[in-house]
Amino acid sequence: xxAVYATAPNPDDPLASLTVGERPDPEVPPGFVAVRVRAAxxxxxxxxxxxxxxxxxxxxxxxxxxxxxxxxxxGTEVVLHSVVGTPDWYGDETLDPGRTLLTxxxxxxxxxxxxxxxxNALPKPAxxxxxxxxxxxxxxxxxxRMLFVKSGLRPGQTMLVQGASGGVSTALVTLxxxxxxRVWVTGRTEEKRAVAAGLGAHDTFEPxxxxxxxxxxxxxxxGKATWQHxxxxxxxxxxxxxxxxxxxxxxxxxxxxLFFLQLRVVGSTMGTREELADLLRFCALTxxxxxxxxxxxxxxxxxxxxxxxxxxxxxxIVFTR
Numbered sequence: 193x194x195a196v197y198a199t200a201p202n203p204d205d206p207l208a209s210l211t212v213g214e215r216p217d218p219e220v221p222p223g224f225v226a227v228r229v230r231a232a233x234x235x236x237x238x239x240x241x242x243x244x245x246x247x248x249x250x251x252x253x254x255x256x257x258x259x260x261x262x263x264x265x266x267g268t269e270v271v272l273h274s275v276v277g278t279p280d281w282y283g284d285e286t287l288d289p290g291r292t293l294l295t296x297x298x299x300x301x302x303x304x305x306x307x308x309x310x311x312n313a314l315p316k317p318a319x320x321x322x323x324x325x326x327x328x329x330x331x332x333x334x335x336x337r338m339l340f341v342k343s344g345l346r347p348g349q350t351m352l353v354q355g356a357s358g359g360v361s362t363a364l365v366t367l368x369x370x371x372x373x374r375v376w377v378t379g380r381t382e383e384k385r386a387v388a389a390g391l392g393a394h395d396t397f398e399p400x401x402x403x404x405x406x407x408x409x410x411x412x413x414x415g416k417a418t419w420q421h422x423x424x425x426x427x428x429x430x431x432x433x434x435x436x437x438x439x440x441x442x443x444x445x446x447x448x449x450l451f452f453l454q455l456r457v458v459g460s461t462m463g464t465r466e467e468l469a470d471l472l473r474f475c476a477l478t479x480x481x482x483x484x485x486x487x488x489x490x491x492x493x494x495x496x497x498x499x500x501x502x503x504x505x506x507x508x509i510v511f512t513r
Contacts, residue, residue: 257300271313274294314472
């Protein structure tokens, strides 16, 4: 079958390991289903896989793609949940010590067919396109959990999103606006800030800019480059929700500010199957949809990877079959 895959870990030149070609047709173990992929979105996790993060050398070749949408053999349209738990785990899958994401143990979605546990294939709402649904399982689910499960923010409060144009950031802007929060965003360029404004951000700022007032919550996926600004931006008792550190993990914790102002720092990773189901219903009820910056046929996947590696994104990059 056709697939886009990583041949080997390559920390220094990840795109050198990216291959567009053929892989063997997958077997379908008991309890699993085969999904014909119609659309799959690109995530930073795919670049990490090319670099060798989270996967041992013997795990290659690995078909890339953490999330997607497609059809079951009987024609049922489904959205994929990317978190694969151990069979005997009960409760929040993100807390399962044995959990993996697609592309860490199981082959990914950048292919004609992906095989997943049956419970990881959720019904796709009819009013979401395959392209829109393919954005939900990783970036949008991460944003949904950060905002509605982890932050504790309420409608009417003010949230700051660090970074204007990535998949999680654009999802946070859209979800926050739909939920009745005042949404502020930082972005490195005027073009990226314009993307956030077009999605509904109430105001946008340059990175590190002095804000008109302190905020109730900050949503962090950038890490080291924005951490000090995030800490200074919070009201006493405010919260930072962290789901990534694309600029580096080794930020100064600023512990004195943390305890003196009674700030909260909360980690957040992906989301549960039930949270994905809730997110899909939320989108169907409110009409909010992901911003797709680039849509490409899967055989042009290298163009999408190149854009993500250079930071040239304005919403999700989605590959279609």
